Amino acid sequence: MIPFKKISLYALLIFFTIVMMFPIVYAFLISFMQSGEVLEGNLWPSEFNFSNYQKAFEQVPLFKYLTNSFVVSITVTIGQLIVSSLAAYAFVFIPFKGRDIIFFLFISTMMIPWEATMIPNFFTVQNLGWLNSYAGLTIPFFALAFGTFLLRQHFKTIPKELHEAAQVSGVGRFRFFFHIVLPVSKSSLITLAIYSFLTTWNMYLWPLLITNDEKVRTVQIGIKQLQSQEVASEWGIVMAAVVIIIIPTLLLLYMSQKRLQKGLTQGAIK
Amino acid sequence: MSAIHLVNIIKSYDGKTKVVEDINVEIQEGEFFVLVGPSGCGKSTMLRMIAGLEDITEGDLFINGNKATSLLPHERNLSMVFQNYALYPHMTVEKNITFGLYKQKLSKSEQKKRCDEAAEMLGLTPYLQRKPKALSGGQRQRVALARAIVTQSPICLMDEPLSNLDAKLRTKMRSELRQLQRLLGITMVYVTHDQTEAMTMADRMMILNHGQIQQVGKPLEIYNQPNNEFVATFIGAPPMNVANMKVIDHTCVLSDHITIPLPHDVDPTASYAKIGVRAEDITLASENDYLFTGEIVNVEILGTETLLTFAIDEKNQWLAKLNGQWDIQIGEKVPLSIESHHIHLFDEHGQTMFQSKKKAVSSYQVKDALPKEKLL
Amino acid sequence: MKRKINKKRITRSSFGAGMLYLLPSILLFGIFLFYPMFKTLYLSLFWTDTQGNPVQYVGLENFMYLFESPSFMTSIKATLLFVLYTVPVGIVLALILALLANENVKGIGFFRTMFSSTIGMSVAASSVIWMLMYNPAIGIFNKILSAIHLPELQWLLDPDYALISVAISTIWMNTGFSFLILLGGLQNIDERLYENARIAGVGTWYKLRNITLPMLSPTLFFVVTVSIIGAFQSFGQIDILTGGGPMESTNVIVYAIYKDAFINYDVGLASAQAVLLFFCILFVTILQFKIGERRVHYQ
Numbered sequence: 001m002i003p004f005k006k007i008s009l010y011a012l013l014i015f016f017t018i019v020m021m022f023p024i025v026y027a028f029l030i031s032f033m034q035s036g037e038v039l040e041g042n043l044w045p046s047e048f049n050f051s052n053y054q055k056a057f058e059q060v061p062l063f064k065y066l067t068n069s070f071v072v073s074i075t076v077t078i079g080q081l082i083v084s085s086l087a088a089y090a091f092v093f094i095p096f097k098g099r100d101i102i103f104f105l106f107i108s109t110m111m112i113p114w115e116a117t118m119i120p121n122f123f124t125v126q127n128l129g130w131l132n133s134y135a136g137l138t139i140p141f142f143a144l145a146f147g148t149f150l151l152r153q154h155f156k157t158i159p160k161e162l163h164e165a166a167q168v169s170g171v172g173r174f175r176f177f178f179h180i181v182l183p184v185s186k187s188s189l190i191t192l193a194i195y196s197f198l199t200t201w202n203m204y205l206w207p208l209l210i211t212n213d214e215k216v217r218t219v220q221i222g223i224k225q226l227q228s229q230e231v232a233s234e235w236g237i238v239m240a241a242v243v244i245i246i247i248p249t250l251l252l253l254y255m256s257q258k259r260l261q262k263g264l265t266q267g268a269i270k
Numbered sequence: 271m272s273a274i275h276l277v278n279i280i281k282s283y284d285g286k287t288k289v290v291e292d293i294n295v296e297i298q299e300g301e302f303f304v305l306v307g308p309s310g311c312g313k314s315t316m317l318r319m320i321a322g323l324e325d326i327t328e329g330d331l332f333i334n335g336n337k338a339t340s341l342l343p344h345e346r347n348l349s350m351v352f353q354n355y356a357l358y359p360h361m362t363v364e365k366n367i368t369f370g371l372y373k374q375k376l377s378k379s380e381q382k383k384r385c386d387e388a389a390e391m392l393g394l395t396p397y398l399q400r401k402p403k404a405l406s407g408g409q410r411q412r413v414a415l416a417r418a419i420v421t422q423s424p425i426c427l428m429d430e431p432l433s434n435l436d437a438k439l440r441t442k443m444r445s446e447l448r449q450l451q452r453l454l455g456i457t458m459v460y461v462t463h464d465q466t467e468a469m470t471m472a473d474r475m476m477i478l479n480h481g482q483i484q485q486v487g488k489p490l491e492i493y494n495q496p497n498n499e500f501v502a503t504f505i506g507a508p509p510m511n512v513a514n515m516k517v518i519d520h521t522c523v524l525s526d527h528i529t530i531p532l533p534h535d536v537d538p539t540a541s542y543a544k545i546g547v548r549a550e551d552i553t554l555a556s557e558n559d560y561l562f563t564g565e566i567v568n569v570e571i572l573g574t575e576t577l578l579t580f581a582i583d584e585k586n587q588w589l590a591k592l593n594g595q596w597d598i599q600i601g602e603k604v605p606l607s608i609e610s611h612h613i614h615l616f617d618e619h620g621q622t623m624f625q626s627k628k629k630a631v632s633s634y635q636v637k638d639a640l641p642k643e644k645l646l
Numbered sequence: 647m648k649r650k651i652n653k654k655r656i657t658r659s660s661f662g663a664g665m666l667y668l669l670p671s672i673l674l675f676g677i678f679l680f681y682p683m684f685k686t687l688y689l690s691l692f693w694t695d696t697q698g699n700p701v702q703y704v705g706l707e708n709f710m711y712l713f714e715s716p717s718f719m720t721s722i723k724a725t726l727l728f729v730l731y732t733v734p735v736g737i738v739l740a741l742i743l744a745l746l747a748n749e750n751v752k753g754i755g756f757f758r759t760m761f762s763s764t765i766g767m768s769v770a771a772s773s774v775i776w777m778l779m780y781n782p783a784i785g786i787f788n789k790i791l792s793a794i795h796l797p798e799l800q801w802l803l804d805p806d807y808a809l810i811s812v813a814i815s816t817i818w819m820n821t822g823f824s825f826l827i828l829l830g831g832l833q834n835i836d837e838r839l840y841e842n843a844r845i846a847g848v849g850t851w852y853k854l855r856n857i858t859l860p861m862l863s864p865t866l867f868f869v870v871t872v873s874i875i876g877a878f879q880s881f882g883q884i885d886i887l888t889g890g891g892p893m894e895s896t897n898v899i900v901y902a903i904y905k906d907a908f909i910n911y912d913v914g915l916a917s918a919q920a921v922l923l924f925f926c927i928l929f930v931t932i933l934q935f936k937i938g939e940r941r942v943h944y945q
Binding site: 344360417 | 836838839841842843844845846847848856857860861863
């Protein structure tokens with residue numbers, strides 16, 4: 001490539017990196033500042049110490065919130081993997097009358113915005129006694145049409161002969177599912193798991209509705225509370241908490257960006 | 271003047287390992303030149319360097335006598351056909367064919383004229399308004415060809431253009447391509463891994479292995495006088511039979527029971543390591559030329575010829591190709607013969623040290639072979 | 647006869663097995679998606695008590711009320727403006743990033759990762775950061791404005807700027823996702839198509855217009871749809887940044903539903919709005935299918 005072209009390409013890449021990363025770096029820098037420095041509007045902290053982080057853990061039960069978020073995210077991830085892979089298996093390997101209708105039903109779920117159903121869902125969960133519980137935060141999200149389609153795409157690449165060979169040698173459906181289909185689809189399962197974890201960790205509206213008690217409250221609601229309590233003076237502490245809650249997902253993203261890109265693109269263009 | 275001249279061309283991606291090593295070759299104007307070799311031998315890389323799609327690490331490239339080493343692809347005045355055809359799925363056949371012609375400052379009507387001519391030539395006229403999706407594999411291939419033709423570039427590069435077609439269509443397209451190239455008089459550089467394709471289409475061919483030239487020449491020259499063991503076994507179907515051997519007392523000893531006398535004009539003291547014999551040079555023995563007995567382990571009757579597989583020792587098997595149909599049973603012990611001047615001898619590096627002086631049969635010899643009254 | 651029976655037995659048993667594997671999904675969709683959807687439709691036709699129980703059937707009165715309510719009109723306007731502010735700019739930005747990151751140069755993996763960062767950022771955390779950046783006294787934006795001698799703005803407190811401010815932060819939050827999908831789409835385009843273009847010698851713009859954009863159109867279309875639907879569903883950033891204010895200028899539809907149902911306890915009215923949201927999104931989705939079939943080039 002012509003050097004001029006290359007230099008301008010790098011210039012643009014760096015420019016946009018600064019634009020995209022600025023808010024994150026900004027939060028990181030503020031998280032090391034004392035309140036006086038924040039109020040002066042400085043960009044670079046005078047020293048890097050972790051006192052704000054310590055205070056963040058002291059002033060709100062951040063550790064409890066983190067644990068809750070982990071429990072909820074991991075439970076939803078596992079739930080979605082199980083439920084979606086079972087459904088995807090049926091769509092690929094078990095032909096039966098009426099399967100197309102059910103498949104259409106799955107597609108139609110993607111047209112229903114979750115927000116349009118949240119009012120009755122709130123009452124359902126209330127009636128089940130699941131307010132302020134992990135069950136209420138997790139179980140409603142176990143079924144996922146996107147996950148089913150993503151896995152279905154991968155299952156479809158498994159040679160039909162493999163399935164036929166299993167049938168001929170009398171291997172049961174579930175054995176085939178568990179010992180052959182799942183292991184060979186490991187990469188899609190991991191992609192889906194990352195997607196599930198990220199979206200659940202970042203969920204906001206539902207936990208806001210059904211938790212009012214710090215025993216199960218997730219970090220996203222925790223950060224909102226911290227911000228509304230501390231807003232006037234302690235931005236450093238708020239930003240320390242922000243950094244703590246974005247670290248798990250950012251790390252997960254950085255480790256899996258390539259995989260996620262591939263998986264999401266496949267899911268996007270069926 | 272040569273159409274394409276490669277001088278000491280080297281390609282390396284990492285600066286250490288060379289994908290293509292020190293290539294020197296001249297491709298003549300109007301020649302059908304085939305680059306052939308197993309996958310990963312560097313033939314496609316070479317083609318892409320000629321096209322300008324890959325940088326040349328070292329060496330120089332001349333096109334029509336002008337230095338083209340660092341020219342951009344479109345400055346080289348050539349066209350290219352890709353293995354997967356690289357058709358634009360969202361454009362009609364016509365748009366695909368005329369793609370980029372506007373760069374040659376052609377008027378719309380001139381573009382249309384060229385497109386119609388090419389379509390006519392390739393039988394695509396009824397499909398001009400269709401999308402590639404609506405065409406068969408063979409038709410798509412023709413669209414890719416048409417796209418190369420309309421540029422009227424004197425050089426056309428082809429990267430395995432037939433490998434996505436089924437066997438029958440492939441055979442048909444081979445001859446079509448060849449006729450087209452003669453008709454238009456363009457210089458063709460054609461990459462394939464299929465030695466049959468190379469043998470049947472090439473004016474001259476280059477055999478590559480591990481990025482190195484093994485041999486350049488006319489197909490029959492290469493078939494009859496391979497430079498080394500690789501070429502001998504790569505070109506020809508079935509491949510040449512090769513076995514380790516020792517020369518003892520003016521005789522090649524392959525195993526306890528198989529010995530073949532050295533031709534009398536061969537230096538018996540040189541260090542030969544391997545012997546090679548083409549399957550068609552192994553014949554059924556008559557009483558006076560009997561050499562050894564082969565125990566037949568497999569027989570394949572192909573109609574015009576019969577392939578016999580026999581063991582030469584515990585591990586290795588050779589093939590003999592007999593003309594016509596022979597009713598030979600498996601397990602049968604068959605007396606076999608090899609004319610000693612048909613053998614190829616290789617040293618321990620596989621380099622040819624002696625080979626048969628076989629040549630294509632020319633017409634007067636055929637006359638001799640037939641009763642004269644039949645010819646007249 | 648016997649054959650027939652056998653066949654029936656096979657289909658029935660695979661029907662049972664199939665349903666068994668699908669049961670968890672069907673059950674969950676039934677309870678948490680289809681039932682509440684119908685329940686929402688049902689409740690939208692009623693006056694309800696504060697517990698969400700239907701008290702009196704009122705037909706379309708909730709809807710009539712909504713269409714006469716200036717507050718709801720403001721909310722519709724805010725929602726549509728929000729879509730208009732976020733989607734086109736967000737897509738163009740993501741497309742530029744994807745085109746840049748699709749070049750094969752040294753260190754490109756680093757840039758790709760950076761550009762996709764916002765996928766790992768939750769709405770809550772992002773909103774809190776932007777809240778500080780918009781802070782009139784200490785935030786970075788007003789620092790920049792005063793550094794270049796422009797009047798400072800009351801970003802989130804000024805009804806004229808609040809929605810735009812929220813939109814800017816939303817564009818940033820969504821760019822990572824759109825970028826990653828578009829990059830994937832770009833990488834799926836056969837490199838040979840570009841090589842052929844290089845041999846023909848066509849220019850950069852010509853390539854972009856005649857190869858890249860048409861070949862990317864399915865992906866682009868998907869991203870546009872997802873972005874529109876996502877914009878309709880925005881909630882977290884509104885809740886944290888503006889709380890629907892000032893003067894309801896950022897009271898987008900999901901926030902209005904939330905407020906009516908869980909703060910004003912008018913479940914019937916909230917349900918009516920949820921029904922309208924449903925139809926809006928249904929409309930966008932159907933539009934995608936219809937246009938997608940006709941205009942988008944699949945390979």
